[in-house]
Amino acid sequence: MTFIVRPVHVERCISCFSCVFACSRRTGHVDLGHAALRIKTTPPPIAGGSGGNFVIVMCRACKEPVCLGACEYDAMKPRPGGGVIINSQKCVGCGKCADACPLSAIFIDSARQKAVVCVHCGECVEWCPHKILVKEEVGKQ
Numbered sequence: 001m002t003f004i005v006r007p008v009h010v011e012r013c014i015s016c017f018s019c020v021f022a023c024s025r026r027t028g029h030v031d032l033g034h035a036a037l038r039i040k041t042t043p044p045p046i047a048g049g050s051g052g053n054f055v056i057v058m059c060r061a062c063k064e065p066v067c068l069g070a071c072e073y074d075a076m077k078p079r080p081g082g083g084v085i086i087n088s089q090k091c092v093g094c095g096k097c098a099d100a101c102p103l104s105a106i107f108i109d110s111a112r113q114k115a116v117v118c119v120h121c122g123e124c125v126e127w128c129p130h131k132i133l134v135k136e137e138v139g140k141q
Contacts, residue, residue, distance in 0.1 A: 002081035022127035059118035060090035081138035
């Protein structure tokens with residue numbers, strides 16, 4: 001079975017970063033820079049006011065990923081169910097895949113100088129206390 005992880009209840013997010021830390025822990029390094037997802041804040045409706053929202057930035061498992069064609073080092077391959085898998089042995093950290101992603105959902109790990117993208121393992125889903133993310137079987141969404 002192939003799964004994808006996606007945000008469904010972003011309005012519940014309080015930016016606790018539990019999902020981000022869970023993701024980074026999967027790599028063996030508990031550091032926000034090693035995670036394959038990010039939480040961004042949108043500006044409040046009134047400058048200097050409150051009321052901004054959070055946005056979960058992560059791979060959405062594109063069926064025809066643009067990032068795949070941007071890699072000149074053959075470090076990416078299509079992931080079953082959409083998105084890509086990165087071969088870190090071949091990745092040189094040039095960032096062309098990250099630049100090509102229309103969602104800005106590929107990140108360059110500054111410590112390792114390698115591209116990082118969500119592999120849809122679901123670790124973040126397990127640790128999110130507000131049930132913002134779901135892990136679904138491909139074709140069942």
